[in-house]
Amino acid sequence: MDFNGSDTIPGPRAEDQLPHTAQAAAKIVIVGGFGVGKTTMVGSVSEITPLTTEETMTQAGVGVDDNFGSATKTATTVAMDFGRISITEQLVLYLFGTPGQQRFWFLWNGLFEGALGAVVLVDTRRLEVSFDVMGRLEERGVPFVVAVNSFPDAPRYALEELRTALDLTADIPIVECDARRRASSRDVLMTLMRFLHSLAMTGSRA
Numbered sequence: 001m002d003f004n005g006s007d008t009i010p011g012p013r014a015e016d017q018l019p020h021t022a023q024a025a026a027k028i029v030i031v032g033g034f035g036v037g038k039t040t041m042v043g044s045v046s047e048i049t050p051l052t053t054e055e056t057m058t059q060a061g062v063g064v065d066d067n068f069g070s071a072t073k074t075a076t077t078v079a080m081d082f083g084r085i086s087i088t089e090q091l092v093l094y095l096f097g098t099p100g101q102q103r104f105w106f107l108w109n110g111l112f113e114g115a116l117g118a119v120v121l122v123d124t125r126r127l128e129v130s131f132d133v134m135g136r137l138e139e140r141g142v143p144f145v146v147a148v149n150s151f152p153d154a155p156r157y158a159l160e161e162l163r164t165a166l167d168l169t170a171d172i173p174i175v176e177c178d179a180r181r182r183a184s185s186r187d188v189l190m191t192l193m194r195f196l197h198s199l200a201m202t203g204s205r206a
Contacts, residue, residue, distance in 0.1 A: 021089040027114050028192065030081070030097040031137070033129030034123035037149045037179035038097040041082045041121065045185035046083025046095065048177045080111055085186065087193060112137075117196050118144040119188055121179065124154045127165055134166070145195055171188040 029053060030038045043050045049158030096111050112118075118137055122130050130146075138143050148162060157165070159174050173191050179182045 007182045022086070022092045023090040024093060025070075025092045026116040026171045028093050028095050028144070028189065029111055029118045030095060030121065031118055031133050031144075032098075033123065033126060033133065036121040036123045036129075037124050038121055041149075041185045041188075042081040042097045042118070043085040044180055045085050045183045045189065047086060051080075051082040053157050078107040085189065087189065093189060093193075109140075112140050112142055115142050116132045117192050118142050119192055120144050122146055122148045122162070122166070123151060124148060124157060124162070125151070127162075130166060143196060143199055145175065145188070145192045147175055147177045147179075147191075150176060177187075 030041055032038055039052060043052070068096070075164075080099065083095040083097075085093050085095065087093055090167075098111050120130060120133055120137070134144065134146075146162075146166065146168060148159070157178070163172075163174055166174075173195050175188060175191050177188050
């Protein structure tokens with residue numbers, strides 16, 4: 001029964017309904033360290049109102065969570081972010097953003113389950129946090145692309161310099177992006193889909 005006393009259960013909003021032309025769907029995970037922009041990317045590119053599990057940061061995280069470069073950040077993802085985007089009329093991507101703090105990484109295994117591919121968001125101020133992230137994807141056999149999120153105060157490097165610093169093989173795409181911009185985030189996802197297509201054509205996985 002709803003608040004008006006009716007027995008009718010409201011359905012999904014029209015804008016949240018799956019397009020009737022959709023024929024295939026794929027699960028994509030957005031991963032990275034704390035504060036690299038995962039929630040921002042999901043929110044900017046999702047065609048539906050994204051589901052977030054953000055909680056207010058408290059003193060309990062002081063000395064536990066690394067919030068370097070995120071001093072103004074007041075909330076953090078504790079489970080996942082969820083959004084959806086139609087790449088074509090037939091193909092829909094379901095986006096799952098992972099929590100960044102290492103104490104929540106135990107949730108990643110479930111989020112990786114069934115994932116077709118992943119986007120690794122990178123902050124050039126903290127490249128070192130990306131190694132564990134990429135290592136976990138490699139262990140699970142999840143192909144990924146690397147997206148360097150543009151922060152105003154972050155140092156800028158040539159992409160090939162970053163490839164070397166991150167020890168990426170030549171076949172793994174690395175691109176620059178602004179996670180706040182829908183078009184930029186969508187371009188990252190298109191890069192991932194082209195990469196996955198190339199892997200499927202060659203019969204290999206990252």
